[in-house]
Amino acid sequence: MAAPMLRWGCRGRRWALAWVDGGSCHRRGAPTGSTSNRIRGQSSLAQQPLRTAQKPRKGEHKWAAVVGLEIHAQISSNSKLFSGSQVRFSAPPNSLVSFFDASLPGTLPVLNRRCVEAAVMTGLALNCHINKKSLFDRKHYFYADLPAGYQITQQRLPIAVNGSLTYGISAGKERGQVIPKTVRVKQIQLEQDSGKSLHDDLRSQTLVDLNRAGVGLLEVVLEPDLSCGEEAATAVRELQLILQALGTSQANMADYEIQRQISELENGGEILNETRSFHEKLGCTVSMRDKEAKQDYRFMPEPNLPPLLLYDATSLPTDADPQQVINIDQIREMLPELPSVTRERLVQQYGMLPEHSFTLLNEVGLLEFFQNVIKETRAEPKKVTSWVLNIFLGYLKQENLAVSESPVTPSALAELLDLLDSRTISSSAAKQVFEELWKREGKTPGQIVSEKQLELMQDRGALEQFCYSVMKDHPQVVMDVKKGNPRAINKLIGLVRKATLNRADPAVIKEILEKQLSL
Amino acid sequence: MWARALWLGLRAPLGGPRCFTSKTDPQGSGRITAEVIEHLERLALVDFGSREAVARLEKAIAFADLLRAVDTDGVEPMESVLEDRCLYLRSDNVVEGNCADELLQNSHRVVEEYFVAPPGNIPLPKLDEQEPFPHS
Numbered sequence: 001m002a003a004p005m006l007r008w009g010c011r012g013r014r015w016a017l018a019w020v021d022g023g024s025c026h027r028r029g030a031p032t033g034s035t036s037n038r039i040r041g042q043s044s045l046a047q048q049p050l051r052t053a054q055k056p057r058k059g060e061h062k063w064a065a066v067v068g069l070e071i072h073a074q075i076s077s078n079s080k081l082f083s084g085s086q087v088r089f090s091a092p093p094n095s096l097v098s099f100f101d102a103s104l105p106g107t108l109p110v111l112n113r114r115c116v117e118a119a120v121m122t123g124l125a126l127n128c129h130i131n132k133k134s135l136f137d138r139k140h141y142f143y144a145d146l147p148a149g150y151q152i153t154q155q156r157l158p159i160a161v162n163g164s165l166t167y168g169i170s171a172g173k174e175r176g177q178v179i180p181k182t183v184r185v186k187q188i189q190l191e192q193d194s195g196k197s198l199h200d201d202l203r204s205q206t207l208v209d210l211n212r213a214g215v216g217l218l219e220v221v222l223e224p225d226l227s228c229g230e231e232a233a234t235a236v237r238e239l240q241l242i243l244q245a246l247g248t249s250q251a252n253m254a255d256y257e258i259q260r261q262i263s264e265l266e267n268g269g270e271i272l273n274e275t276r277s278f279h280e281k282l283g284c285t286v287s288m289r290d291k292e293a294k295q296d297y298r299f300m301p302e303p304n305l306p307p308l309l310l311y312d313a314t315s316l317p318t319d320a321d322p323q324q325v326i327n328i329d330q331i332r333e334m335l336p337e338l339p340s341v342t343r344e345r346l347v348q349q350y351g352m353l354p355e356h357s358f359t360l361l362n363e364v365g366l367l368e369f370f371q372n373v374i375k376e377t378r379a380e381p382k383k384v385t386s387w388v389l390n391i392f393l394g395y396l397k398q399e400n401l402a403v404s405e406s407p408v409t410p411s412a413l414a415e416l417l418d419l420l421d422s423r424t425i426s427s428s429a430a431k432q433v434f435e436e437l438w439k440r441e442g443k444t445p446g447q448i449v450s451e452k453q454l455e456l457m458q459d460r461g462a463l464e465q466f467c468y469s470v471m472k473d474h475p476q477v478v479m480d481v482k483k484g485n486p487r488a489i490n491k492l493i494g495l496v497r498k499a500t501l502n503r504a505d506p507a508v509i510k511e512i513l514e515k516q517l518s519l
Numbered sequence: 520m521w522a523r524a525l526w527l528g529l530r531a532p533l534g535g536p537r538c539f540t541s542k543t544d545p546q547g548s549g550r551i552t553a554e555v556i557e558h559l560e561r562l563a564l565v566d567f568g569s570r571e572a573v574a575r576l577e578k579a580i581a582f583a584d585l586l587r588a589v590d591t592d593g594v595e596p597m598e599s600v601l602e603d604r605c606l607y608l609r610s611d612n613v614v615e616g617n618c619a620d621e622l623l624q625n626s627h628r629v630v631e632e633y634f635v636a637p638p639g640n641i642p643l644p645k646l647d648e649q650e651p652f653p654h655s
Contacts, residue, residue, distance in 0.1 A: 098618075296562055
């Protein structure tokens with residue numbers, strides 16, 4: 001495919017967790033210099049060429065940019081797609097390679113059941129039609145990390161087709177409003193991953209590690225329904241969450257890779273120009289970038305694999321070996337809760353805004369943290385939501401920590417919220433306690449409260465006494481209040497708080513003062 | 520398959536710049552153009568070193584064209600002779616691997632435990648450059 005041309009119609013805000021790849025186009029990329037030693041994440045994207053939709057309007061032509069995406073997700077399985085060697089992220093070079101993976105003569109592919117189940121699950125989660133019969137093909141091209149000279153894929157008849165992926169775009173102005181959008185899923189296919197090439201330009205050689213060769217991939221092809229970078233990034237993020245919820249793929253990417261790819265995507269136009277001029281200088285068509293227009297993959301049926309047949313409850317043969325048949329209906333029943341359903345449930349159950357549910361799911365581990373706090377505290381869910389999303393998340397972001405690295409445990413926060421809920425401490429005192437908890441000194445909220453004497457005064461009579469004496473000592477301020485100065489009362493409240501060493505609830509102080517002033 | 524037979528028959532070393540001048544035949548009688556040859560060479564890394572090789576290719580295509588005599592309207596193509604066989608599903612267990620030493624013995628050059636390959640894909644020179652083809 002030609003290097004993509006992209007013109008972004010909307011300049012949305014950066015989606016911090018998005019990741020889009022120059023992807024398979026750049027995977028072979030010695031020329032761009034950007035892929036030499038990059039850690040290939042477990043998901044990558046390739047941008048299909050831009051297909052422009054022309055909308056003629058009274059002699060004026062308007063072009064709308066549309067983006068199609070192909071997403072490759074590495075399947076979470078113990079062994080590879082067609083061989084029994086291990087799938088593991090890091091291992092000594094070429095130690096996870098079987099004779100088949102190295103393409104030694106006489107070896108044959110044997111399909112991994114788990115990979116088929118993963119593909120069916122993903123297809124069902126994306127509302128696809130599952131093809132009861134699908135076929136495997138060979139896609140030929142030459143590269144050092146593809147020892148067979150071809151990749152086994154599903155080009156003619158993939159395992160799942162015609163689905164949809166729904167994601168939500170923030171409305172922006174009105175907080176909490178999320179607009180649902182849908183992108184059509186053209187197909188999902190099973191295919192092999194290639195090995196890894198390390199380019200040593202100094203010695204003019206390439207070092208090849210085949211550990212990754214043959215690992216199962218799910219290729220998800222989206223139709224060109226996305227009209228800008230933000231939509232693409234959001235859709236991909238949602239797919240990532242779905243795959244993680246299903247357990248079919250870990251769908252992780254290194255952080256720096258994320259940032260690099262966001263910039264790549266948002267600078268789509270510039271990248272295109274670079275690639276083009278390089279291309280013209282060399283004057284070559286196919287060599288460096290195997291996905292140029294002239295590339296002919298010479299697809300042919302994989303002669304060593306019969307068609308893949310799947311069954312459902314009605315078509316399942318009665319005498320079949322359960323190990324040898326896959327029942328789509330059974331897999332459907334075992335699907336876990338999908339992110340969109342989880343978010344809906346959170347909104348219904350806890351009365352939070354849709355935007356909150358998105359944030360809870362977007363941050364790794366945050367939902368679990370939230371649910372653990374809810375379990376242990378008496379405080380209202382809305383209070384918990386506010387504390388987790390604003391204060392807790394704020395502290396995490398400030399120090400760039402993951403939820404798993406948090407110094408504050410769900411139990412600690414639950415205890416703190418209980419103290420707040422029982423009006424033992426004030427809201428500002430609670431924030432103080434949180435700050436102390438963050439310091440990892442091993443103290444419980446209760447201990448911090450008593451050490452710093454943050455308990456609210458329970459004796460209303462004593463408080464009334466304080467208010468009375470403060471008013472007596474500051475007649476001028478009292479006058480200002482009575483004159484109608486709205487800020488004067490705050491001054492009084494502040495004085496009472498100081499007098500009580502901050503052990504009184506400002507709301508109660510205000511109430512008492514107003515009563516005493518007969519306002 | 521005729522393609523494989525063709526490949527095996529074309530191992531002849533290069534004898535100099537190409538000199539054939541095939542032209543496209545609008546009747547489709549099987550003439551192969553220089554562009555198609557170049558395309559095939561780039562794709563399959565075969566080496567059509569001589570006019571005889573191209574002639575052999577044209578004959579092979581003509582031979583295969585005999586298939587067109589059969590009327591296959593309304594008949595589903597057979598994708599695989601294995602179509603009635605059951606596709607065996609393997610359990611997801613680790614049973615292979617850990618043989619780096621054995622595999623690396625097959626490689627001409629090795630650096631630590633990596634296979635060594637030339638840097639990227641080397642482009643074939645274009646037809647009009649009239650250079651001898653690189654043999655590796």
